[in-house]
Amino acid sequence: MKSILKKIVPKSAKRFYRSKQTQLSIIKDFVYDYRKFNRESASFKLRSKEMMQAYIIKEYHAIEKGLALLEPRPGFGAARISALADVVEEYINGYGIDSVTSITAFTLREYLNYDAPYRQIPADLSRKLENLLVRCDESSAGKTGGTKIIPKTEITETLNFDYSSFFKSRHSVRDFSEEPVDTQLILNAIDTARYTPSVCNRQAWKVYVIEHSNAELKKRLLNVQNGNRGFGEHISSLIVITGKLSSFFAYERNQVFIDGGMMAMSIVLALHAEGLGVCCLNTSYAVKQYEAFKASMQMDSDCVPIMFLAVGNLKDDFKVAISERKPLADIVEVR
Numbered sequence: 001m002k003s004i005l006k007k008i009v010p011k012s013a014k015r016f017y018r019s020k021q022t023q024l025s026i027i028k029d030f031v032y033d034y035r036k037f038n039r040e041s042a043s044f045k046l047r048s049k050e051m052m053q054a055y056i057i058k059e060y061h062a063i064e065k066g067l068a069l070l071e072p073r074p075g076f077g078a079a080r081i082s083a084l085a086d087v088v089e090e091y092i093n094g095y096g097i098d099s100v101t102s103i104t105a106f107t108l109r110e111y112l113n114y115d116a117p118y119r120q121i122p123a124d125l126s127r128k129l130e131n132l133l134v135r136c137d138e139s140s141a142g143k144t145g146g147t148k149i150i151p152k153t154e155i156t157e158t159l160n161f162d163y164s165s166f167f168k169s170r171h172s173v174r175d176f177s178e179e180p181v182d183t184q185l186i187l188n189a190i191d192t193a194r195y196t197p198s199v200c201n202r203q204a205w206k207v208y209v210i211e212h213s214n215a216e217l218k219k220r221l222l223n224v225q226n227g228n229r230g231f232g233e234h235i236s237s238l239i240v241i242t243g244k245l246s247s248f249f250a251y252e253r254n255q256v257f258i259d260g261g262m263m264a265m266s267i268v269l270a271l272h273a274e275g276l277g278v279c280c281l282n283t284s285y286a287v288k289q290y291e292a293f294k295a296s297m298q299m300d301s302d303c304v305p306i307m308f309l310a311v312g313n314l315k316d317d318f319k320v321a322i323s324e325r326k327p328l329a330d331i332v333e334v335r
Contacts, residue, residue, distance in 0.1 A: 025286060032287045036245065040302040043250035050302070052091045053100050054247035058200040059084040060104045060145060063111055067147045075120025081111070082125050085132050097137045099144070105136035106145035170269065171320040173277030174231040176312025180212035181236040181276060186311060189270035190239075196266040198259045204247030205263045206303055208240040220296040224289055225308055227281050235279075236312040239267065242303035260306030271311060277318075281308035 037043075042051040059080065066076050088104055108129050115121045121129075186209055198204065210218045221240065222232045241264045243256035264280070271278045283305035285293060293305055 029286055032290070036304070037253055040245040041248050041250070041253075042246055043248075046087065048246060049091075049095050050244065050246045052087060052095075054202050054204065054244075055087055056084065056091060056100055056104055057202050059087075060107045061201040063107050064146060064201075067107075067110055067114060072114060073120075074115050074118035075122075078122055078125055081108075082128065085125075085128050088132060088136070092135055097135070102137045103145035105133050106143050108133060108136075110146035166273075167269075170272045170278075172279045172323065173312065173314065173318065173320060174279055174310075175315065175318040175320070176231075176234050176236060176277055177315045178234075179236075179313045181311055181313055183209065183211050183237065185274045185276060186237060186239065186271070189267055189274050189276075192270040192273075193263060193266035196263045198262070199252065199255050202247045202259070204244040204256060204259055206242045206244055206300060207263075207267070208242070208297070208299065210238040210240065212236045217297060221293070221308065224285075224292045224296055225281050225283065228279075228310065231279075232310075234312065235310040239309035239311060240297070240299075241267065241306040241309065242299065243306050244300065244302050245304060246302040256304055257306065260304075264307045264309070267309060271309070275314065277312045277314045279310040281310055283307055 042054055046052045046055055063077065063081065063084075066072055084104075085108075088101060092101060112121065112126065112129060190207055190209075194203070210221065218235065218238050219232075221238060222228050222235070228235065241260060243260035245256055248255050268278050268280065283293070285305060290305070
């Protein structure tokens with residue numbers, strides 16, 4: 001019956017039908033994304049430890065940025081810092097002292113010390129912060145929050161290598177050796193990638209490493225992703241990079257993908273530096289694919305997929321796509 005209908009239905013009607021199907025799919029995906037962001041983000045209330053941490057990190061980092069200016073304004077951000085102190089108090093009451101409160105304490109202490117000669121912080125806020133700092137842990141051996149002085153040579157001394165050649169030598173590899181990848185090399189790369197910039201230093205990433213030996217889980221995940229045909233069975237390890245919606249607020253609906261993409265690129269380059277082959281696998285899922293992905297592996301409910309990274313050891317010789325780049329003039333406009 002279907003074959004008969006295909007023959008008798010005009011092409012214009014088929015195009016119209018496909019167009020309406022695409023429109024319906026866009027609406028369906030939009031509504032799904034809206035509901036997930038509405039449910040999982042920190043837009044309305046700090047309902048979990050992770051949401052409170054995201055808020056605290058965002059706010060103490062705003063103080064760090066203010067203190068790092070050439071000439072910070074004494075007593076800056078008083079109302080915002082008072083609100084931060086209230087949330088930190090609530091956080092300590094619910095979850096105790098940890099690294100987040102310690103970093104906040106160091107940052108607030110520098111804020112108070114910077115203002116001491118100027119006395120621009122309102123007296124009630126100064127007392128409030130001092131009382132909070134009594135509860136926080138300022139005893140860490142190394143300062144973990146606030147600002148620090150970096151000599152220019154600390155950066156320039158790390159630049160004695162051919163970065164351009166290193167960057168250009170990276171290729172998307174789909175032809176791996178059969179030797180399993182040492183997971184420690186992957187962990188080393190992710191450890192380096194932790195220093196990727198993120199909005200307000202929130203570091204809203206969750207990375208799952210599926211080892212070579214976990215063939216069943218690797219296969220389930222790759223079955224959801226349709227860009228690994230012809231080489232998926234030869235992938236040694238799989239990295240699943242996700243972003244945490246609970247770290248973002250209403251005005252940041254796309255930030256999870258920006259920060260997640262930056263983290264993914266850092267991991268790719270760090271893996272390249274470890275001498276491993278990597279191929280980025282797209283996870284721009286429609287609703288049906290996303291639900292299949294979610295069912296493939298248990299993960300935090302606020303996670304959204306950013307990218308899969310297929311990882312393998314390099315052969316002595318292997319074939320890659322040339323992937324010619326556009327000329328610089330096509331992608332840059334100097335004004």
